[in-house]
Amino acid sequence: MFLIGIGMIILLMSIFLYNSLISKKNKAYEAFSSIDVIFKKRTDLIPHLVKVVKGYMEHERETLTEITKIRKQLINKNLEDDQRINLESKLDGMLSKINIAVEAYPDLKASENFLKLQASLNEVEEQLSAARRAYNAAINAFNNSVEMFPSNLMAKIMGYTLKPLFKINPEERKVPTIKF
Amino acid sequence: MSSYTQTKEALMPLIRQAEKARKPYRFIEALNIFLGRFIFLLGLLLIVLFLVFTDTYDTLMPKLLSILSLLDSSSPYLLSVLLIHAFIVIIFKSQYHRKEGILLRAFLEKMIPDFIFNPSKSVDLQTILNSGHFLLKNKKTNPKTVISNGNLYGKIDGIGLTIFGLKITGLSKFHNILSYIPFLWILVVMVKPLFTKNINQIGVVFMGMFVVAKFNKKIKGRTVVLPDTIEKRVGYLAKTLQSLHFKRNQLVNMEDTEFEKQFVVYSTDQTEARYILTPSLMKRISALQKKIARPIRLSFKEDNVYMAVEHLNGFLTLSKNKNLVTSNALEGFYHGISTAIGIVEDLNLNTKIWH
Numbered sequence: 361m362f363l364i365g366i367g368m369i370i371l372l373m374s375i376f377l378y379n380s381l382i383s384k385k386n387k388a389y390e391a392f393s394s395i396d397v398i399f400k401k402r403t404d405l406i407p408h409l410v411k412v413v414k415g416y417m418e419h420e421r422e423t424l425t426e427i428t429k430i431r432k433q434l435i436n437k438n439l440e441d442d443q444r445i446n447l448e449s450k451l452d453g454m455l456s457k458i459n460i461a462v463e464a465y466p467d468l469k470a471s472e473n474f475l476k477l478q479a480s481l482n483e484v485e486e487q488l489s490a491a492r493r494a495y496n497a498a499i500n501a502f503n504n505s506v507e508m509f510p511s512n513l514m515a516k517i518m519g520y521t522l523k524p525l526f527k528i529n530p531e532e533r534k535v536p537t538i539k540f
Numbered sequence: 541m542s543s544y545t546q547t548k549e550a551l552m553p554l555i556r557q558a559e560k561a562r563k564p565y566r567f568i569e570a571l572n573i574f575l576g577r578f579i580f581l582l583g584l585l586l587i588v589l590f591l592v593f594t595d596t597y598d599t600l601m602p603k604l605l606s607i608l609s610l611l612d613s614s615s616p617y618l619l620s621v622l623l624i625h626a627f628i629v630i631i632f633k634s635q636y637h638r639k640e641g642i643l644l645r646a647f648l649e650k651m652i653p654d655f656i657f658n659p660s661k662s663v664d665l666q667t668i669l670n671s672g673h674f675l676l677k678n679k680k681t682n683p684k685t686v687i688s689n690g691n692l693y694g695k696i697d698g699i700g701l702t703i704f705g706l707k708i709t710g711l712s713k714f715h716n717i718l719s720y721i722p723f724l725w726i727l728v729v730m731v732k733p734l735f736t737k738n739i740n741q742i743g744v745v746f747m748g749m750f751v752v753a754k755f756n757k758k759i760k761g762r763t764v765v766l767p768d769t770i771e772k773r774v775g776y777l778a779k780t781l782q783s784l785h786f787k788r789n790q791l792v793n794m795e796d797t798e799f800e801k802q803f804v805v806y807s808t809d810q811t812e813a814r815y816i817l818t819p820s821l822m823k824r825i826s827a828l829q830k831k832i833a834r835p836i837r838l839s840f841k842e843d844n845v846y847m848a849v850e851h852l853n854g855f856l857t858l859s860k861n862k863n864l865v866t867s868n869a870l871e872g873f874y875h876g877i878s879t880a881i882g883i884v885e886d887l888n889l890n891t892k893i894w895h
Contacts, residue, residue, distance in 0.1 A: 487811075487815055490813075491814075493795060494811040500793075
């Protein structure tokens, strides 16, 4: 009877740990998918950005071409997650370059179309930053379960390993935000 | 905004006049409380004395019945005394509030001329519930009656701001009507007043400042920031306990450790909560908490931010027991209003990420 009791407790604990790990893994996927949605929003804004700025920014043609190239790669559906994150990081850097370069083009800064577009881009960047933080929080909860006792035992059985956090590109960190 | 000294000096005659009207009401209220408690304790004492000095049940009952019959024969007199008493309280109370309304309006007009003070305007219960600060169907936090000390409306840097002085009670309107009949009221709330320092706090869910302001982002769900009362007591276990709060939305663990120590965040959406609570806003909220040094509740819904700050003696009203001329009652009022208006700058509500 005592052994059956112990067995039941172990079984219930295992079920709880198993379900909790699955739930945390799914939350991490969900958080990643929300980043994906915002990445998509940003990618959709790129053609408008190129169209609006190319008439003004004569000396930034190379950057604009690079941005268009990255966008083309991003809309390819066969991309792996890692490749996608790398490309998005590159895009971050390129957009920051454009934001700084804008300072040298007063006509562009005064253009209503550009201001509207920049407002949309700022909004998307804010959402993206929030989504990345939400993703990191979900990954943090998952990683804690993978490392902490007793959930680490179940994680080992399930073959779960630590997941990497979303890191901010060092280049991106240095870039100041755009000022009007 | 005029300084406190300027405002007080300009309104000194009015302050003196208001203080003159406040004194008799203060006396009547103190007398009420004293008499109520005295009668209640006397009743208790009589029962104890009967129990101690009476040998048997047979001798106790006739004595109790004789006292009850005495009360019964004098009930018409008792009733008329109660009615006269209630009438006097109502007259002094209305005089008190009228004078206070005149003084506050003049004070606020001098202090912040761009704002409009309406002493009779209230906030509806639905707005309070929309804020998500308080929960329905919870014995401790279920608001039943909202008593407002009016509202103050104006704009700071183009941001619309409505400030309310609120008292939310878990008691029904019936109980509030009873407050005009002091003896009965004491019986209704029974023993509680004997142990309560501030009689105005009986049955109170919340008393203090409630601000509704325009937020600089559009929000689909609702995010609520509440004071964290558990973390200091149980440490890291707090998160587990807080996540089990089924009447709230999802618990959101924020990255800012200082903010996390002071607040607990519940939201309909993890990402949206972080979209609202940016690292800079979290720092600002923590700084505001330090500045105010009172429990703060914040919530974000649609394009509004709701903020509630507890003031145990009420907000948009003057401390009853303090002399307006000699004490710091008006200064406290001035600072309370400055804090409410200051949230636009403190929380950076006037900066939009788009133009």
